[in-house]
């Protein structure tokens with residue numbers, strides 16, 4: 001997805017004998033096992049890893065059940081079409097990153113939820129259904145994976161390619177820091193860098209909202225963690241495929257890679273490294289585009305603190321608009337949300353297609369003369385309708401839809 005990256009030891013060419021050292025001998029095979037991890041069959045991005053163990057070895061598989069399953073709410077529970085405001089802290093789960101996940105909405109292309117883990121270590125997991133894009137509203141830590149480790153921090157996006165065996169380990173919150181809180185985007189149709197951000201040679205264009213330097217790639221190969229069970233020859237791995245969870249048991253640790261290269265690997269990008277654009281007059285939401293769902297099925301946008309429009313008669317807050325083919329999810333991170341009734345950090349709103357978007361009362365005129373906004377938010381616009389889940393209806397604010405009728409003041413500039 002990004003550029004070519006390599007770590008560790010590699011043979012000179014693909015698919016040739018790579019003799020292993022005595023210390024790495026695990027069986028009678030004199031060479032490392034070459035493991036090709038490919039996308040779009042064999043026609044997409046790929047990485048090639050070199051392992052100490054045959055990756056196909058497995059001891060056992062058993063069903064597992066997690067509350068994070070996607071359960072759309074019944075139509076009569078959702079009710080008529082309207083705007084929704086979900087108070088995501090109200091559906092907090094417990095346990096690991098995955099156990100505490102509460103999916104709130106989704107379609108065939110993307111599912112969106114929130115996770116507030118109370119256990120620092122996710123354990124070994126693998127999502128066979130989707131690329132994961134996590135946004136760390138709060139929390140920092142480290143991703144370990146078959147394809148290396150990297151540190152993540154507050155307000156990072158973390159991309160984990162589908163099928164990658166990984167674990168997420170959170171730091172203990174420091175003084176004044178809040179416990180981990182994660183916006184979860186399960187990108188079932190995939191996730192891409194928009195092609196208009198790249199030159200034909202793959203390099204990001206100079207007017208793209210980020211450069212290659214802004215992305216953080218794995219910096220070291222991951223090692224087995226004590227307690228993973230590898231000393232006993234039984235390593236448990238939580239696996240999701242076709243929305244069913246399984247516990248797989250491996251006789252060796254999957255972090256046995258001595259080197260890899262390719263373009264399919266995890267990365268992190270901090271939202272504060274996003275370079276916003278400002279115009280003479282208000283520019284439309286695509287200027288905030290950060291990532292694209294597969295085949296253009298959805299967009300992920302970053303609204304970051306920025307200067308606003310500079311025409312002397314500009315109206316910095318968004319013009320009323322109807323993006324009539326998109327449902328819009330907005331995750332509020334921080335900034336001035338005062339005019340959105342009841343909305344605060346980690347609030348999540350859903351505005352279905354067809355209902356016009358417009359400033360709340362008083363906000364339009366209050367924006368005249370404004371020079372900057374300090375708000376921070378993540379938006380996902382989807383072309384297929386988003387279905388709300390039972391968890392969503394458990395934290396739904398029934399008054400939000402009517403809040404455009406009341407008195408307001410200045411507020412958000414998000415679209």
Ligand SMILES: [Fe+2]
Nearest residue numbers: 323328357415
């Ligand atoms: Fe909008």
